[in-house]
């Protein structure tokens with residue numbers, strides 16, 4: 288046994304846990320939403336651990352693509368056989384946790400069934416359609432996906448090429464893919480698993496195009512699982528991540544579906560072909576808004592996992608001997624290491640708390656829509672799009688920092704970083720390419736700026752700062768006295784300034800060039816404005832959440848929240864220095880604030896990541912193991928390699944042996 292292990296756990300990590308200045312369980316409960324939530328998490332965990340059906344035969348990294356798809360399919364069927372173990376109404380909490388424990392980060396053939404197919408049925412069908420389709424989808428007698436993106440278009444939905452042409456003589460729609468670029472491309476579970484899909488196609492009726500609309504379409508025979516006549520589909524091949532998912536392609540050849548296959552909650556086509564428009568033209572985009580809003584928690588969970596792995600490993604890894612003869616120190620003691628890892632932990636917290644907010648807002652929207660009120664839609668579209676973009680980008684960068692912080696072992700799949708990264712970085716693209724979504728936020732901000740300039744502003748609270756008259760200079764005197772209100776005020780200043788900078792640039796350009804060129808020439812600045820708007824929201828949400836925390840937890844969390852804010856300010860100091868809003872000495876003060884926060888977090892870092900309550904089963908990382916016994920575990924993990932099945936593999940006989948023999952004979 289290693290000299291670093293005592294009573295089963297690594298001695299360094301045990302020492303770290305003894306240093307905790309707060310109760311980890313209380314912190315976990317606060318993070319996750321209360322004691323009852325924590326208790327339920329533990330019950331779900333125990334259930335998953337005790338069920339042999341959920342075990343992987345070997346770590347999934349050692350499985351081939353076919354084996355991954357097969358293993359994932361086996362597990363998701365078992366998992367969904369047992370949904371009575373969780374509160375089905377709590378997808379955001381219990382559902383996501385259950386799935387994460389059982390399925391890991393590979394996604395699976397039913398991902399889209401649950402994330403988009405079911406929610407689309409719930410959100411877009413009329414009552415009759417709901418009664419027909421929802422029970423089948425919930426019972427899993429059909430498996431569905433969401434087929435919107437095409438080879439040629441993902442972002443620009445107005446140019447999708449798949450057509451759904453209404454034929455009043457038979458009361459059917461004819462689905463057709465007129466070109467190669469009309470092929471649906473990407474939908475998860477489409478390749479080999481789904482037999483139904485929500486297909487988004489251009490609706491044509493009475494000779495007119497009414498834009499993209501969703502239809503429910505049977506793709507495969509229910510018994511044989513063979514493609515229906517007029518349907519061509521398959522898997523799109525391996526990807527950067529989520530290779531347990533059979534993302535697919537799909538083409539239609541004049542495939543007929545009944546009129547009632549068009550989802551008719553908002554838009555309708557009557558039997559004679561008369562089109563009835565929805566109350567709001569973007570109501571059909573509702574499922575995307577839903578996924579963007581739940582993605583935030585998922586991304587936070589991935590970044591939290593990466594930060595947990597990096598922190599635990601940094602506590603057990605010893606390298607370098609600053610005082611020769613005193614022994615090597617834990618790499619977590621290096622300020623550079625803390626600077627690399629702790630901001631990622633702080634971000635993960637910020638994102639998680641924002642995820643709770645957007646969840647609540649989305650629930651409000653759903654409620655309002657049942658009363659036909661669409662007022663909240665633009666605000667939620669802007670917030671969910673902005674959060675999705677900033678959070679997924681920072682998550683991807685943060686995971687990479689965590690990987691780098693683990694040196695060589697971070698590069699091994701044993702660390703889980705490649706899988707976490709491959710899974711999470713998809714979020715920068717799916718549900719709307721990040722930059723495109725930032726430009727959607729910008730449209731919202733431009734309107735707010737316009738109202739402010741006109742002096743007619745009655746802005747939503749989220750952009751109320753745009754119409755405020757702020758200070759000309761920061762009121763920061765010393766970091767010790769830098770209050771939450773002052774921090775927010777400073778960020779508001781920079782966000783407001785960038786919004787007006789982009790707005791003025793746009794307006795000026797509009798005087799000289801066509802509106803679309805003016806937009807394009809201002810788009811980098813507009814995207815920057817959106818980022819600041821979202822960062823401000825994240826900082827505000829985090830600081831306010833911590834301000835309301837119980838005192839014992841607030842004492843610790845205040846340093847994490849301040850680190851999040853100070854890191855943003857100090858890494859964009861140019862924006863704060865502009866026009867003398869801050870002085871260089873104030874920036875120096877904030878940088879010192881960063882270092883102070885790092886030092887405050889250092890002694891409790893392991894306990895803080897423990898509070899996220901990741902079980903080893905969820906982390907799936909040899910480096911992030913709770914007991915800290917990484918070296919033993921790495922050696923053991925490597926034994927799973929197929930190459931280790933025999934001492935000598937055929938490449939020796941075939942290539943290396945003859946090469947060396949030949950060389951020896953010539954010496």
Ligand SMILES: CCCCCCCCCCCCCC(=O)SCCNC(=O)CCNC(=O)[C@H](O)C(C)(C)COP(=O)(O)OP(=O)(O)OC[C@H]1O[C@@H](n2cnc3c(N)ncnc32)[C@H](O)[C@@H]1OP(=O)(O)O
Pocket residue numbers: 383386398402403433435436441442443444445475569570572573575576578581582585664665668716717718719720723727730731
């Ligand atoms: C366990 C849980 C895990 C979580 C997840 C992990 C697994 C995930 C697995 C992977 C799953 C991945 C699955 C997938 O990836 S599914 C495919 C996802 N695809 C996309 O997201 C496509 C992105 N594109 C768009 O959304 C639209 O085309 C955009 C938005 C770009 C333009 O739109 P459009 O072409 O129509 O342009 P327009 O000029 O006519 O209109 C612009 C106007 O419309 C307003 N507007 C736009 N949208 C909305 C809206 N929604 N609510 C309210 N309003 C909205 C907007 O503010 C503007 O208003 P105004 O300024 O004019 O007043």
Ligand SMILES: Cc1cc2nc3c(=O)[nH]c(=O)nc-3n(C[C@H](O)[C@H](O)[C@H](O)COP(=O)(O)OP(=O)(O)OC[C@H]3O[C@@H](n4cnc5c(N)ncnc54)[C@H](O)[C@@H]3O)c2cc1C
Pocket residue numbers: 399433434435436437439440441442443472473474475529713716717718719720721722723726
């Ligand atoms: C892992 C994964 C899973 C997916 N799952 C599904 C699924 O289940 N179902 C489904 O239908 N789709 C799915 N997709 C597709 C996904 O939604 C699209 O890829 C995404 O919306 C981006 O669209 P695009 O591929 O057309 O990118 P493009 O729009 O071609 O983006 C390429 C570049 O062009 C830029 N760009 C494009 N338009 C503009 C503009 N107007 N202004 C400025 N810049 C612009 C972008 O910023 C980007 O830099 C998935 C994708 C991935 C990666």
